Amino acid sequence: DxxxxxxxxxxxxxxxxxxxxxxxxxxxxxxxxxxxxxxxxxxxxxxxxxxxxxxxxxxxxxxxxxxxxxxxxxxxxxxxxxxxxxxxxxxxxxxxxxxxxxxxxxxxxxxxxxxxxxxxDSECYQLVEEPEQFYQSGSSFGHFLKQLGNYPADRLNETIPDFHNTVKRFRAFETALQRDLKDRAASCRPEIRFILEREKDCEVLVKKQEEGVLPLRVTHNDTKLNNILFDSKTGRGLCIIDLDTIMPGLAANDFGDSIRFGAATAEEDEKNLDLVHFDLELYELYVKGYLKETRDVLTEEEIRSLPWGARLMTLECGIRFLTDYLQGDTYFKTDYPEHNLVRARTQFRLVDEMEQHFDEMEKIIQKYAAGE
Ligand code: ADP
Ligand code: MG
Ligand code: MG
Structure with a gap:
């Protein structure tokens, strides 16, 4: 139009x-x-x-x-x-x-x-071509958080209410499952079970925020590589752009969403799950850049919440894809009928691998939080 x-x-x-x-x-x-x-x-x-x-x-x-x-x-x-x-x-x-x-x-x-x-004199990259760029990405979004460390986040408008309320996302999924508007539930039993088994996980960060254990921060909510401008001369991260979704939120959410798509070895809608992996080395690179900037700003609880952020942002995203699949693809644009199901599967593969490597994810956080 x-x-x-x-x-x-x-x-x-x-x-x-x-x-x-x-x-x-x-x-x-x-x-x-x-x-x-x-x-x-x-x-x-x-x-x-x-x-x-x-x-x-x-x-x-x-x-x-x-x-x-x-x-x-x-x-x-x-x-x-x-x-x-x-x-x-x-x-x-x-x-x-x-x-x-x-x-x-x-x-x-x-x-x-x-x-x-x-x-x-700035450059913008659509995807990570060199691992170094993912390190730069962590350091740029970390720096952004640090610069806004004393900004009164509660004064920000919540322009998309409950954007990362994983508990509400779970409830919306349950509703879609009950209604099963398109009779698709039978075609995705394993994926449905994957979500239902993780109901308790959905509460982990929401609860900590409600109890005041985790503070509200200024979050960007679209922490992709292509929302950073790099300086053409120095090659360094220069400016964070695309500020429409700035809202009060958890540090772990921005961190987690970066990891969700940036530390995956395949596209979000890859059909061959053998190609979809969570790459711990890419994760470590991002953590290194991110914590270099934020380790003196984040609280101990926030630092400890970061691996959960990766796991839950990925789970939440998969839940949203499957919810949309059950509802008949009304939110995400799809190119074929199973598109949202395919997307949900990649996310659950990543969640599964994050769960298996969770100890290592936590150790990497502790290593860079200590200033290595
Ligand atoms: P969208 O919400 O559509 O992603 P963005 O604000 O991210 O919109 O802008 C889209 C693209 O335009 C960016 O990825 C970047 O390449 C370019 N761009 C946006 N703002 C600027 C700017 N101030 N200077 C140079 N390039 C920009
Ligand atoms: Mg953008
Ligand atoms: Mg945008």
């Missing part, structure tokens, strides 16, 4: 580029938001200067809440980066307010638009 040119033009004017702007064209390959590159006249001709996005309000039902989170966190980060002696214009996103001082613009059809600066 193309954006009405008039609304795009209105947005360009709302952010104050109107007369100076050279041209605007579609940018990037995002699946969620509609993204445009804004070019401004520079010394050597037109330069890509800003990224202008129409927020997908089907996914983000509370754009005001999303933008408050983003402005709060990025403005805080700018100060931290200044204190570190860094460059706030390159090491975090700078969001721009509209001419009338709002943190987003609502077009004539009620759609929200927001705008931030483009960061030149």
């Amino acid at each position: 193309g954006v009405d040119d008039r609304n795009l033009e209105d947005a360009v004017y709302a952010f104050g580029f109107g007369n100076r702007c050279s041209y605007v064209k579609p940018f990037g390959a995002g699946h969620i938001n509609e993204t445009y590159a804004v070019y401004m006249p520079g010394e050597d001709g037109d330069e890509l200067s800003y990224v202008l996005q129409r927020i997908n309000s089907n996914v983000f039902k509370d754009p005001q809440g999303v933008m408050e989170n983003i402005f709060g966190v990025t403005e805080y980060l700018r100060n931290v980066i200044r204190q570190e002696g860094g460059d706030p214009d390159r090491e975090t996103l700078s969001y721009i307010k509209t001419k009338s001082g709002c943190n987003y613009f609502e077009d004539s059809t009620g759609q929200p638009w927001r705008c931030y600066n483009f960061i030149p």
Whole structure:
């Protein structure tokens, strides 16, 4: 669905580029938001200067809440980066307010638009090509957590309620199983059993958070490699992007989700389970980078919760895939009828291997927490 040119033009004017702007064209390959590159006249001709996005309000039902989170966190980060002696214009996103001082613009059809600066001389990788990149990824997301260590996480809006409430995810699965809307339960008995046997596991982190044993942190909730910009010159992690899902949450969740997809040896929808493994060496690389940054910030309980984060984020993801399979594929996009079942199977294979290697996962955490 193309954006009405008039609304795009209105947005360009709302952010104050109107007369100076050279041209605007579609940018990037995002699946969620509609993204445009804004070019401004520079010394050597037109330069890509800003990224202008129409927020997908089907996914983000509370754009005001999303933008408050983003402005709060990025403005805080700018100060931290200044204190570190860094460059706030390159090491975090700078969001721009509209001419009338709002943190987003609502077009004539009620759609929200927001705008931030483009960061030149940066690279973005879709997948881990060199193991070193996974180490960098751990260190970048660890640094992000450290920089926001004193940010009042309870002031953030929970823009997607219960996003990582594994207990509620389990309950939703039970409901889908009972209804068995598409008569698919018979085709996935082993997978159903796999989940039901782990009901108690689903409580482990939720309970610790409710009891106050684990603190709420600023979490990113999409800790993929392609949400880090790397500096073209130094090759080092430069800037964490894609801040739409910033919410209060557990450190173990962000950590765990990174491990879930980054330390797997195959794609999320690989059909041949012989190819799907949890790679302990990749896990160790991430832990090394992550704890180098966070070992003085995280509490002892949080550090101990990290392997559980990996296990439960992977289990939760598998539960969500199987729930969607039972419900008839209404949430995740599928290319064939068993797609969500195939995805659930890869996740459960990973969970199974994590359970088998759990002692080693904990030992690796202890090793780097001690500062090796
Ligand atoms: P999505 O939610 O669709 O993943 P992102 O915010 O991650 O959207 O942006 C998509 C891609 O656009 C990124 O992976 C990156 O390659 C590029 N990109 C986004 N923001 C910037 C920026 N400020 N500077 C340079 N490239 C960017
Ligand atoms: Mg992204
Ligand atoms: Mg995103």
